[in-house]
Structures are given as structure tokens and as C-alpha cells.
Amino acid sequence: MRIYEGLSGIPEIKSPVVTSGTFDGVHLGHQKILARISELAKAENGETVLITFWPHPRLVLYPNEHKLRLLSTFEEKAKLLEKFGIDHLISIPFTKEFSQLSSAQFIQSVLVDRLKTRKLVIGYDHRFGKNREGGFEYLQKNAADFGFSLEEISREDVDDIGVSSTKIRNALELGDIETATRYLGRNYELNGLVIKGEQIGRSIGFPTANVHIPNDYKLIPKDGVYAIDVQVDGREYQAMMNIGNRPTVNGTKKTVEAHLFDFEGNLYDKQVTLYLKAYLREEKKFNGLDELKAQLFEDQERAKQFK
Template identity: 40%
Template sequence: MIYTTEVPHLNSGIRSAVTLGKFDGFHRGHQKLVECIKQKSGENCRTIIFTFDLPYKAYQQKCMPKLLLTYEEKREVAEALHADILAECPFTEELMNMEPEVFVKEYLVDRLHAEYVAIGSDFHFGHNRSGNPEVLSALGEKYGFTVEIIEKERDGEREISSTYIREELEQGRMEKVQKLLGYPYFIKGEIVHGRQLGRTIGVPTANLIPPPMKKLPPNGVYVTQSSVGGKVYSGITNVGYKPTVKENFIGVETYLFHCNEDLYGQEAEVRFYKYLRPEKKFDSLSELKTQLDIDVETARAFFEKEYGQALELRLS
């Protein structure tokens, strides 16, 4: 997959199937759009996911929202969806004030040579968000490309959206988040040195400091799996400030079952499956160790039930 922060300019003779949107989360609705353009791909037709680095509201309000996917994570998911090109363009004043037809002519027609465009039913673009699916369809007829308006994926009576996922994430409902996304919610980062207090109670941990733009689940303990160096480890993860040892920054600390390797400096991807309990201050490390024993047994039961993994996870 090609990743670019500019609007691509395809060579003459190369056409494209394009989907446009914010794509925060690349949830099941977004994946449906990508599948539509993939059906149009071919030797002379590239599949292009066209998005912007900032949501419209963030640019207006001059503040960066917490994102379901960081830029790096968005690239990873787009590559897993097998798109040819992810164009994540800077959202500028010029773009915000561009008339819909100018956007279509300069970008979709002149640069991307679009022959097919798939959009959601709530898609808006251009000056004052005056471009909508009907406007785009009319411009498609004028400039010779097909527009398909894709209905939203639904979860029962509700449409699947990034807003819906954020609401569920804020409640720690990780099973529902996974269902809406189509994959487990995850956080990526480099494993850094902590205080290594976990080793004193037989629970060595891998510590990540999440990117500032990443939206985190509520502080607490979760059943997780972590991918590090091509290996996958089941575990439990604490999100928060670790009040028992009085950290002053929010972190993601994971106990990886059956892992005695030195992982410092490596990149880890922590996938969240189930919320276990809120973060809690214990009176001693001994009390913390007792609770972690319980958390590990709960995680073991979860993996055995969901994945048939008979894991010997008890802390030593």
C-alpha cells in the first residue's frame, strides 16, 4: 500500500475507485465502503481511501480531538484492508473553503481520474459542507464517474458510527466496541522502562505511554492480548495512573503471561477484549498481588471460554 499526505496525481491511463470520509476507527461501515471500491479494482484501476488529517470540527475549533486510531494505526488498518493508496491530506483553509465542484474537478477528476466513488449517506464536503451525496452524484454525471451511496451498517436499531463507538468505549464495553469495529480495540506504542516494581511481586510488566491523540478506554484493568516482535501474548492490562505506586502520568501497563524476554524498546500492540474492574489504590503491594492473582484467573477463564486456550496463568 502507498501512503501519502498529498493528493495523488495518477499517471495517464490509470483510473481509480475512490472512497472518501473521516475513517476514524475504520469501523464496519468504513470497511463496507472499502469493499465496494475493491470490487472495482483492476490492472488499470487503483483503490484509493481519501481522508484528511483533521476532522472538520477540529479544524474549526482549533483543537485536536482524541482519535480512535492514530495516524500510524490508521495506516496499519488500511493496509490490512488491502487498499492500494491511503491519501491522508492536511485539512487546510483552502480545502475548507473550496467549492464542491472545484474539489471534484481538481482532485477526483484531474488528479485521481476517478471512475467510481463510494460514499456514506451522510457524507459532506466543500465550503460550508455544502457538498452532499446528491451534489456529488450530479457532478459524477457531469464529469463521467459513477457515485454509489452506501447505506450505513447497523447494530440493531442504531447506525454504526465513530460517535457510537466512542460512547461504548467510554463505558469500557470492549466486547461491544469490538463488534462495532470488526476487530479488537488496540493501542500501539514503544515499551519503555517503568519502576520495575512489578518484578518485586513476581509480575514483570511491559509499559507503554500512549500517544496524546489516542482515545483510551476508562482507567481500569482489562483482559488483553499483546503483539510484540511477531509473537502474541495473552495478559492483563492496567490503564491509568497506578495509584498504589503513585505514578503522575497515564500509562498502559501489561502483564504478559509466559513472557520472560527483554522487550524494552520494541513496539507493542495491545488489544483490549474485556473490562475487568476499575483502577484501585491498594494499601500494600501484597494486597495488589492478591488482586492480580484474581484478575489473572478471570483472564484465564475468559480465554478458555472464548478461544479454547487452557492457559496456566497463575502468578508465582
């Protein structure tokens, strides 16, 4: 997959089959669109193109509202889109100036003049252009003038699985990992760098990797203890994770800490991926480290049951 930032430097693309959107989380609803454009591109002997916008439009247009947390960083999204067969990923920098572009201007300058789109596929609720004025009806009415054919993934197709990025965010904020996993079609992931912590876990036989999540817009699920898998250096390990303020040791800030089972070695300064499998319990304050240690043994046994 080739990635372009902005519209410059894009080569001529063979029979482009295009879709557009934020695709946050690349969930099952998104995957229906991706599967369809791959199918159409194969039939046309063409190539798939996905236009996305970064930063997320809501982060730019409504910065003072309750801050939106995203299911995927750009890097995570790009990795997933490549997995689902996208040939060309175009990331258009989203600014307030860009948001003033009308739907007609966007279609003509981007889809027609720049990409020479052969086919356009959009989800039933997709809108674009200033004030989200453009939609399927407008495209359908003017598709012949634009020179490309148009297809909409119907409401029935998407609603059949009842999935949306908002539903997944809500599930993660409630610790409902089962629902989030079902809607994503995979385990939710966190990517970060292992940094040095206070090493309290090491003192009670449960050394933890203190994982720094660098993007403040990335959604961190509900505080508590989780069964997870950890990928590091190309290998995966069963593990458990705590998200929270560590009240038993009077912690003052939220941390993400993972204890890997059957791992030996140094994790400092390594990039790790955490795959969430199950929510085990809420974080709580124990009466000292001995009580905490006893609970961690129970958590470990429960976590190991999630293969």
C-alpha cells in the same frame, strides 16, 4: 498499497474507483464501503483509491473545543486500509485554508482533473467542501458533467449494523469493550514503545511493561484493568493491563502497563501492540502491596479465561 501525502507525485491510476472520508477506526460501516469499492474495481479491472484527510478536520477546525480522541493513528489506519484491499491511499493535509475549498472546487480539482475518477462511492452521510456543503444530492445532480458514475452506501445498509466512530469512542470511554469490539469487527488496539518505569510490579512478582503511547490524540479507554493480548517481535502473548494512576503506590500520572503471561526477556525499547479483549474491573486503591498482589492473582486468572 501506495501512500501519497498530498496530490503531487500520484501516477496515472487505472480506472480509479474512489471513496473519501476520515475513516477513523475503519469500523464495520467503513468496511462495507471498502468492500464495495474493491468489488467495483475488480469488475472494472481498475484500482481502489481512498482519499483521507490528516490531521482529522475537527482537530483543525475546532481546536478549542473538548479535544477529540481518535480511534486510530494514521499508521494504524493505513495498515487496516491495506488489509481491506485499498491500492492507493491519498492523505491530503487538512488546513484551515483547505477547508475553504468549495465542494465544486474539490470535485473538479481532485476527483476529476487529478485522479480522473471512474466511479465514486460514498457513505449516506458523507459531506465535503466548505461548511460540508457537498453531498450525495449535489453529486447525483452533476455526476454526468463530472464524467464519473456515483454510488451511495445507503442509510439502511450502514444503520443495519448500528455502528459509528462516535458510538465506539463512547463505548471505550465506558470500558464497554464488548460493544467496541463488535462495532470494529476486531479488538481495539494501542501501539507504543516500552519505556522504563518504577519497577514496583517486579518487586511483587508482576513485572509490567510501561507502554508509552506517543500520540496524544489517540483514545485511551477507561481507567481500569483489562484482559489483553500483546504482540511483540512477531509473537502474541496473553496479558493483563492496567490503565490509570496507580493509587496504591501514590502514582501521580496516568500510565498504561501490561503484564505478559509466560514471557521471558527484556521488553525495554520494543514496539508493542496491545489488543483489548475485556474490561475486568475498575482501578482501586488497596491497603498496601500485599493486598494488591492478591488481587493481581485474581485478575490474572480471570484474564486467562479470555482466549
